[in-house]
Amino acid sequence: xxxxxxxxxxxxxxxxxxxxxxxxxxxxxxxxxxxxxxxxxxxxxxxxxxxxxxxxxxxxxxxxxxxxxxxxxxxxxxxxxxxxxxxxxxxxxxxxxxxxxxxxxxxxxxxxxxxxxxxxxxxxxxxxxxxxxxxxxxxxxxxxxxxxxxxxxxxxxxxxxxxxxxxxxxxxxxxxxxxxxxxxxxxxxxxxxxxxxxxxxxxxxxxxxxxxxxxxxxxxxxxxxxxxxxxxxxxxxxxxxxxxxxxxxxxxxxxxxxxxxxxxxxxxxxxxxxxxxxxxxxxxxxxxxxxxxxxxxxxxxxxxxxxxxxxxxxxxxxxxxxxxxxxxxxxxxxxxxxxxxxxxxxxxxxxxxxxxxxxxxxxxxxxxxxxxxxxxxxxxxxxxxxxxxxxxxxxxxxxxxxxxxxxxxxxxxxxxxxxxxxxxxxxxxxxxxxxxxxxxxxxxxxxxxxxxxxxxxxxxxxxxxxxxxxxxxxxxxxxxxxxxxxxxxxxxxxxxxxxxxxxxxxxxxxxxxxxxxxxxxxxxxxxxxxxxx
Amino acid sequence: xxxxxxxxxxxxxxxxxxxxxxxxxxxxxxxxxxxxxxxxxxxxxxxxxxxxxxxxxxxxxxxxxxxxxxxxxxxxxxxxxxxxxxxxxxxxxxxxxxxxxxxxxxxxxxxxxxxxxxxxxxxxxxxxxxxxxxxxxxxxxxxxxxxxxxxxxxxxxxxxxxxxxxxxxxxxxxxxxxxxxxxxxxxxxxxxxxxxxxxxxxxxxxxxxxxxxxxxxxxxxxxxxxxxxxxxxxxxxxxxxxxxxxxxxxxxxxxxxxxxxxxxxxxxxxxxxxxxxxxxxxxxxxxxxxxxxxxxxxxxxxxxxxxxxxxxxxxxxxxxx
Numbered sequence: 082x083x084x085x086x087x088x089x090x091x092x093x094x095x096x097x098x099x100x101x102x103x104x105x106x107x108x109x110x111x112x113x114x115x116x117x118x119x120x121x122x123x124x125x126x127x128x129x130x131x132x133x134x135x136x137x138x139x140x141x142x143x144x145x146x147x148x149x150x151x152x153x154x155x156x157x158x159x160x161x162x163x164x165x166x167x168x169x170x171x172x173x174x175x176x177x178x179x180x181x182x183x184x185x186x187x188x189x190x191x192x193x194x195x196x197x198x199x200x201x202x203x204x205x206x207x208x209x210x211x212x213x214x215x216x217x218x219x220x221x222x223x224x225x226x227x228x229x230x231x232x233x234x235x236x237x238x239x240x241x242x243x244x245x246x247x248x249x250x251x252x253x254x255x256x257x258x259x260x261x262x263x264x265x266x267x268x269x270x271x272x273x274x275x276x277x278x279x280x281x282x283x284x285x286x287x288x289x290x291x292x293x294x295x296x297x298x299x300x301x302x303x304x305x306x307x308x309x310x311x312x313x314x315x316x317x318x319x320x321x322x323x324x325x326x327x328x329x330x331x332x333x334x335x336x337x338x339x340x341x342x343x344x345x346x347x348x349x350x351x352x353x354x355x356x357x358x359x360x361x362x363x364x365x366x367x368x369x370x371x372x373x374x375x376x377x378x379x380x381x382x383x384x385x386x387x388x389x390x391x392x393x394x395x396x397x398x399x400x401x402x403x404x405x406x407x408x409x410x411x412x413x414x415x416x417x418x419x420x421x422x423x424x425x426x427x428x429x430x431x432x433x434x435x436x437x438x439x440x441x442x443x444x445x446x447x448x449x450x451x452x453x454x455x456x457x458x459x460x461x462x463x464x465x466x467x468x469x470x471x472x473x474x475x476x477x478x479x480x481x482x483x484x485x486x487x488x489x490x491x492x493x494x495x496x497x498x499x500x501x502x503x504x505x506x507x508x509x510x511x512x513x514x515x516x517x518x519x520x521x522x523x524x525x526x527x528x529x530x531x532x533x534x535x536x537x538x539x540x541x542x543x544x545x546x547x548x549x550x551x552x553x554x555x556x557x558x559x560x561x562x563x564x565x566x567x568x569x570x571x572x573x574x575x576x577x578x579x580x581x582x583x584x585x586x587x588x589x590x591x592x593x594x595x596x597x598x599x600x601x602x603x604x605x606x607x608x609x610x611x612x613x614x
Numbered sequence: 615x616x617x618x619x620x621x622x623x624x625x626x627x628x629x630x631x632x633x634x635x636x637x638x639x640x641x642x643x644x645x646x647x648x649x650x651x652x653x654x655x656x657x658x659x660x661x662x663x664x665x666x667x668x669x670x671x672x673x674x675x676x677x678x679x680x681x682x683x684x685x686x687x688x689x690x691x692x693x694x695x696x697x698x699x700x701x702x703x704x705x706x707x708x709x710x711x712x713x714x715x716x717x718x719x720x721x722x723x724x725x726x727x728x729x730x731x732x733x734x735x736x737x738x739x740x741x742x743x744x745x746x747x748x749x750x751x752x753x754x755x756x757x758x759x760x761x762x763x764x765x766x767x768x769x770x771x772x773x774x775x776x777x778x779x780x781x782x783x784x785x786x787x788x789x790x791x792x793x794x795x796x797x798x799x800x801x802x803x804x805x806x807x808x809x810x811x812x813x814x815x816x817x818x819x820x821x822x823x824x825x826x827x828x829x830x831x832x833x834x835x836x837x838x839x840x841x842x843x844x845x846x847x848x849x850x851x852x853x854x855x856x857x858x859x860x861x862x863x864x865x866x867x868x869x870x871x872x873x874x875x876x877x878x879x880x881x882x883x884x885x886x887x888x889x890x891x892x893x894x895x896x897x898x899x900x901x902x903x904x905x906x907x908x909x910x911x912x913x914x915x916x917x918x919x920x921x922x923x924x925x926x927x928x929x930x931x932x933x934x935x
Contacts, residue, residue: 142798215795221772222755222797226721310773316756317771351663353674381758382769383776386706390699397691401684408683411650414657416672421658429654436650440643447639447694449701453632453765456758456793520636521622522762524793527801531789536618610663 086489086586101186102589106193107172108487113200114160114168115556121155122552124148128528129511129545135532145528146213147229153216158238159200161472162330165337166248166283167196169479170276172487174252176580176587177270179261179596184254192247199241206233215526217327220308220319224300232301235294242287245333249283252276261579263598267361270578270602271354274361275340278368282329282336285372290326293319320382324375332371335435335467336364338475339406342428345482346410347603348576349425350417351610354603356409363402370399380451389448396446403439407432420611422574423497427478430505434470438463441516459519462512470508477504477555484559485573489586490566496558504551510544575609577602625784625809626764631701633765638697642690705766708779712747715740716838716922719750719757719770722799724790727922730819731837736805738790741815745781749887749925753918758794761807769794775887782809842927845920852924855909864909865902871932876903887925894921 087104097105128148131139140148171189175182183189206212212234214223223231256277260269297319299305306312308319347354354360376384376392410432419425441463445451454460484492514537523534530538572581577600583592624630660667715738716727726734740746750759752772759778760767763786768778792803810818836844846852855864865875874884878901883889892899894916897909916924 142801146795146798146800213798217795219756219795222795226755226797310771316773350661352672355673356675356680358675359680380702381767382756383771383774386702389702393699394695397695400691401687404687405680405684407650409680411653411657412676412679413674414654414661416667416669417657417661418663418669419658419661420663429658432654433647433651436647437643440639440646443642443691443694444636444639446691447635447698447701449628449632449698449705450635450639451698452702452705452767453762455767456760457762517620521619522760522789522791524760524791526795529801533618 085588086584087589088586090589101190103171103175103183103189104587106189107168109193110163110167110171114164117155117159121152121160124152126545126549128152129542131528132538133542135530135535137528142528147211149526150212150215151207154203154234157216158241159203161334161468162245163196165341165476165479166276166279169483170252170337173483173580174255174273174276176591177273177578178255178259179264179579179592180255180259181590183251184259185251188247188251192244195244196241199237199244202233202237202240206230206237217323218297220297220316224297225309232298235298239291239294242291245283246287249280252280261596261598268598268602271343271360272340275336275364278364279333279336282333282368282371286326286329289322293322317382317384320379324378328375328378329371332367334472336367338472341475341479342410342431345424345428345478346413347605348574349420349422350413351605351608352413352417353605355412359405360409363405366402367399370395374399377446380448381455393446393448400439400443407436423494423501424478424482426498426501427474431471431474431478434466434474438466438470441466454519456525457519458515458523458525461525462515462519465512485569486580486585488563489569490562491569491573492562492566493558496554500551500554503547507544507547507551511541511548514540574611577604623763623788625782625786625788627781627783628705628765635697635701639694708747708777709745712745712779714747714749717748717750717759718753718918720753721755721797722803724805727838727919729838729926732819737808739808739810739815739818740782741812742782742785742809745779747777747779749775749777751775751918755796756794757792757796760791760793761788763788767793785809785811838923838926839930841923845924846927865905867928868931871929877901878903890925890928891921
């Protein structure tokens with residue numbers, strides 16, 4: 082094992098900063114998004130501390146408003162959206178396809194630097210004094226009334242959007258043109274299908290948020306009447322444009338997570354994924370239907386009730402492909418040989434939490450019920466079940482699953498399982514009480530609240546501190562494992578998939594010779610057992 | 615400490631309808647969540663790699679099964695869609711005999727005008743058992759009028775009226791929240807809805823009750839219609855053009871409210887609050903057929919509360935010939 086791999090082949094700083102290797106770019110993304118994850122997490126923790134009591138004691142209104150804006154923007158635009166695609170997708174897509182790199186390696190590096198540039202704008206907006214509009218930038222508050230650094234923040238998101246667009250483009254071309262011989266569309270790992278569907282959403286949706294933020298900037302900077310009725314604009318136009326991107330963005334966050342789950346479950350059940358084609362096509366169905374449901378964020382906004390009816394109906398339809406996936410993952414376990422390693426714990430946790438998140442989504446799609454719980458903690462709980470219970474669980478599961486491939490080392494299994502449990506318990510304690518708070522009517526984005534809501538808020542804050550520990554542990558033991566972990570070997574899980582046929586960590590050119598694929602995906606029946614138990 | 619609510623008050627006719635829908639969906643959610651969770655636990659134990667279970671005949675696709683678990687959720691969501699739509703339709707269909715109260719939201723307070731002229735800030739007194747229609751507008755950013763005990767919520771927009779109605783079923787005091795983030799003191803844009811028996815309400819209307827200085831009705835009240843009358847006929851002298859006999863430069867407003875009128879350049883518009891407001895602030899946007907665009911704008915000269923009074927007055931001309 083003295084051969085050079087993608088990490089050891091050159092130690093110079095320049096070789097990292099100017100690298101065209103998708104694996105190195107993925108690692109740089111990993112460091113950047115981890116920073117933003119903990120930054121957004123700190124903001125959340127401060128908010129939860131403030132909400133321990135009904136009065137304002139930790140922070141005052143102005144600071145609180147900036148905290149939830151910072152939390153939302155960093156988590157959505159700088160962690161969840163790039164998260165799985167830019168780190169795991171970047172690292173794995175060429176490996177899974179049997180390719181030496183993405184189709185456009187220079188474009189990939191450009192994406193990374195656009196992300197960094199956007200992130201610097203966002204950070205400077207935060208350091209200069211913050212933004213208080215919420216991550217949703219609703220007009221005319223953001224375009225006329227707010228006295229904070231809205232334009233700097235919007236420029237940051239605008240630039241980062243192009244990072245997404247170029248990554249999406251790169252993934253689509255790579256999937257079409259760079260598949261190894263024999264790797265037909267229906268032999269692709271579902272991780273690839275999920276990223277392929279996600280890339281289309283990114284490509285079609287992201288330009289709309291870019292233009293929308295540009296329009297907010299024009300109204301703010303030059304008083305062009307677009308969204309502010311005082312200038313002759315229409316505030317609901319902003320919401321239509323914003324959610325035309327930001328609802329599909331939810332699927333940008335969850336589809337890659339579903340891709341991760343579809344890899345982990347067959348490996349740790351030693352069985353082919355149940356209903357491969359249904360799972361693949363449901364990713365595409367979600368990508369298409371996801372574009373037609375944005376108006377469900379606007380049922381009570383003053384939108385016509387007939388528009389509400391149409392958006393409600395379409396929102397129910399988008400639930401069906403998600404349900405199909407859940408049933409297929411569960412059915413995969415049937416008659417499998419199940420290993421409860423850390424990635425599998427995260428994956429099973431994902432199924433449970435995503436199911437609750439999805440079913441509460443059904444409640445929100447029901448017009449009459451949404452009228453009551455809209456903009457309350459019920460919504461907060463619902464989308465955190467999808468984004469945190471879903472995407473972050475899958476992201477952590479994926480990081481553990483492919484850590485041996487990325488780092489060449491095994492993570493400590495005991496600590497892995499322990500932190501997975503802590504995350505699961507802390508998550509539920511944080512967010513389940515928020516469903517009840519929401520139905521009681523507690524509005525979101527308030528630092529003070531009526532005293533009868535205190536007990537549930539205390540529970541939620543207690544959960545958040547447990548969740549924080551659950552997130553810190555992997556940071557510590559994964560870094561530890563890079564230096565002291567057991568060497569992994571090419572395929573520690575005896576998993577299928579081309580990424581496991583090369584050494585760990587892989588060489589810069591991924592494969593000595595381009596592999597030829599002769600078997601279907603997830604052909605686990607003939608695979609040996611998992612040696613590390 | 616341990617005496618805290620887990621379920622909100624049911625204080626309007628909508629509350630039982632929304633809660634029944636919730637109850638149904640809770641059953642659905644509990645059923646599927648438990649089904650999935652128990653299956654996962656069961657499989658994880660039974661087919662644990664160390665267990666000696668019968669694993670013969672495992673399959674990795676099954677078309678009838680796929681169709682079943684597509685069709686069942688589809689059927690359920692269609693039921694939920696229709697149910698939710700029905701409840702929402704009731705929430706948005708305002709009974710014709712409702713008592714109309716005007717609400718103006720601004721950073722960071724609620725200003726309420728009762729038709730009889732009482733004004734309140736951050737407090738709304740309403741009678742139990744009578745449909746109340748809220749006509750709402752914002753002076754600045756988007757706000758949201760939410761009363762959890764009534765299960766109602768409606769955004770309040772600048773530049774445009776939105777409506778919400780309810781019928782309270784239980785006397786008491788209930789939270790009023792602004793549920794749309796509206797700037798620094800958003801969290802303090804809260805208020806109280808006070809539901810009274812019709813007798814107490816009548817007493818309050820006549821100035822007999824003043825629970826707090828913020829909400830005490832002013833004595834010597836002018837009703838909205840009377841206030842509008844003064845604005846229309848004296849202060850702004852609208853009557854000089856909008857003569858009641860129709861001989862003025864502008865159309866007569868007698869009996870106009872609620873009617874459909876033909877526009878210059880084709881098309882029709884129903885005369886409602888929104889159209890009247892637009893015609894005062896941007897008179898040339900929609901000209902009634904046969905008239906010329908000669909009216910000046912009153913943008914900047916009228917407060918939202920003045921426009922409300924004019925609206926009430928013009929609406930009161932509905933019954934006239």
